[in-house]
Amino acid sequence: MNKVIYLEADEEIINIVDRLKNTKDDKIALVVPAGAILLSSAVNLRLLMDESKNIGKRISIVTTDPSGRNIASQIGFTVYENLSDAREIKEKDIEERERIPTYQRNSEKRIEEIEEKEESGDVFAYTDLDDDFEEENTEKPPKHQKEFYISEKSEPKKPQPKSQLLYTGSNIETSKKIKGIIYSPRFWIFSIIGFIITLFLLVFIFPKATVYLNVTANEETLNIGFNLSTNNALSDTPGKATLSANWETKDQESSVSEKATGKKNIGQKAKGTVTAFNRSGKTVTxxxxxxxxxxxxxRYVITQSISVPGAVVSDFGELVPGKATGPIEASEGGSVFNIGPSRFYIPALSEIHGNLVYGQSFEDIGGGDDKEAVVVSKEDIENAKKKAQAEIENKLNEELGMKGDKIFIKGLSTLEITGEELSKKEGEEAEEFSMKLKGKFSFLTFDKNDFDKMFEDSIKINISNEKKLVGTGYRNVQWEVSKFDKDKKTGEVLAKVTILTATSINEDFLRSKIVTLNIQELRAVLSKYPEVELDRVRFFPPLLLSSIPSNEKNVNIKVDYVE
Structure with a gap:
């Protein structure tokens, strides 16, 4: 390299180009410090490359910045880490050009060996050899070494005399045998037979193709109606099969807790005295x-039994009712029961004596006060009962559907409550109470194998020949109970079966239609079937085939059903 220019780290591209223009040398090495503005942008380096070409300068870059060297080398600059590396590489190139190629040394050595054999008389015969002949053990020169060698020669290469190839007696004898075999009719017969066999293998045996197809599958719902009976009685509904059923029972129990929401006044009860009058002719207790x-x-209650004599007629002809007095108190606490003198109606005696027996207080009934408490109400008990019953039903629902070989459907059962236990009775004071409920479930079940057989028979009737069932059976079933008679232990059920169907592919017919076709022609044939799509074709041998083999046995079709 003839010229070295040292750049500053902050030197702009315009200043660098001006310095290049002012330099007379064509080959210039730019020494750029690490982190310089020139190396920070590929745009700057590309501008430098374009300007250097325009002014006819060959630029190389010397820098210790690894990222800068990487960017500069990608732009097209010759890059060195330091000036000593650049000089060392150049010296090695000069030494490489001056080195005598190996193949030249081998050629000269071989010529000397031939001359020695001629002088010793070991040569039996010789023949001329073409200029481009190369000895088997001669090392071929690398392409770049040959070019360097030729370019460095100062004198034109003199034409070389033709070399001589040695033939010994054994070589001539072997040559005669080979010629005898080649001109033998038997050799040509076996050659033709071998060619025919090879051609047969290449055309009919080795070529194979696997065609992968995607076929669209769709869900369909198949309705299957049938009857269930425990005694295998014939169905009254025509056109429906009757499956054998079993009547099973199962005991369940559930315990629930419920908060009490009833309100009750538990204050002091109002008390007083009441007189019972009897206008009938008989004594009433x-x-x-x-x-x-x-x-x-x-409501008030009498707290002591009393006997009221019947009415009598006075001397003046008046009816004098019998009477008796007893203690009375309010049915529950509360100040609302504090009342003055009042007349009372006695419901328990109204059916027999009507209004002939009644009560009357002549003084105030008082002493009642208010104190509210939470008690178990009738509604609380009913809610707890419903909750416990729902839990029992939920336990039974876990048995619904297909369990092993048995099918149990909701709606084919009945529940009987066999026991009820309460921790608190109605009206008792409590924040919370519990209920334990016992029940017995009775229900119909039937065998899954019987249903599967009925499903297979229904598929044969309801699925056309142009379609096929994808998979081994149904995906899911929704059950609807039309009728259920717990006394006769029979039922009528509609099964809504979800299945997956797709277009049926006749592989033998398709195979006969696609032999010898290429990929484009194969797609054209399959376009007639909208639900069928070509995924890919795998050939064997993979690099030699581009069309379907003519032998149908070597064509394999694989179908993948996609939703």
Missing amino acids: IASGTEFLTGDNK
């Missing part, structure tokens, strides 16, 4: 706990 109702339906 009023038992303890008998209710007395006021006109506004406030």
Whole structure:
């Protein structure tokens, strides 16, 4: 390299180009410090390359910046890490050009050996050899070494005399044998037979093709109606098969907890005295706990049994009712039961005596006060019962569907409550109570194998020959119970079966249509079937074939069903 220019790190591209123009040498090495502006952008380096070509300068870049060297080499510059590397590489190139190629030394050595054999008389015969002959063991010169050698020669190469190839007696004898075999009729017969066999293998045996097809599959719903019976009785519904069923029972129990929501006043009860009047002619006994109702339906109970004599007629001809007095108190606490003198109706005696027996208080009934408490209400008990029953049904629902070889369908069962236990009774004070419910389920089941056989028979009837069932059976089933008679233990069911179907591919027919076709022709044939798409074709041997073999046995068709 003739000229070395050292650049500053912040030197601009315009200044660099001006310095190149002012330099007379054509070959210039630019020493660029690491991190320089020139190396930070591929645009700057590309501009430098274009300008150097325009002014006829051959530029190389010397820098220790690895990323800068990488970018510069990609742009097309010759790149060195330092000036000593650049000089060393150049010296090696000069030495390589001056080195005598190996193939020249081998050729000269071979000529000397031939001359020695001629002088010793070991040569039996010789013949002329073409200029381009190369000895078997002669090392061929690399292409770049040959070019360097020729370019460095100062004198034109003199034409070389033709070399001489040695033939010994054994070589001539071998040559005669080979010629005898080649001109033998038997050799040509076996050659023709071998050619025919090879051609047969290449055309009919070795070529193979595998055609991969994608066929669209669609879901369909197949409705299958059938009857169930425990005694195998014939169905009254024509056109429906009857499957044998079993009547099974299962005991279940459930315990639930429920919060009490009832309200009750548990304050002191109002108390007082009541007089019972009897206008009938017979004595009436009023038992303890008998209710007395006021006109506004406030309930009181008598706390002691009393006997009320029948009515009598006075000397003046008037009816004098019999009477008896006893203690009375409100049915529950609360100040609302504090009342003044009142008349009472006795519901327990109304059916027999009507209004002839009644009660009357002549003094205030009082002493009641208010204190509210949470108690178990009737609605709380009903809700707990429904919740417990739902849990029992949920446990049974876990048995629904196909369990092994048995099928149980919801709607073919009945539930009987066999026991009920409450931790608190209605009206009792409690924040929470529990209920334990016992039940017995009775239900119909049938065999899965019987249903599968019926499904297969239905497929044969309902699926056309142009379609086929994809997979081994149905994907899922939705059951609908039309009728259920728990007494006769029979049922009528509709099964909505989801299946996957696709166009049926006649592989033998398709094979006969696609032999000898290339890929484009094969796509044209398959375009007549909208649900069939060519995925790929694999040939064997892969690099020698581009069309389907003519032998149908060597054509394999693989179908993949896609939704």
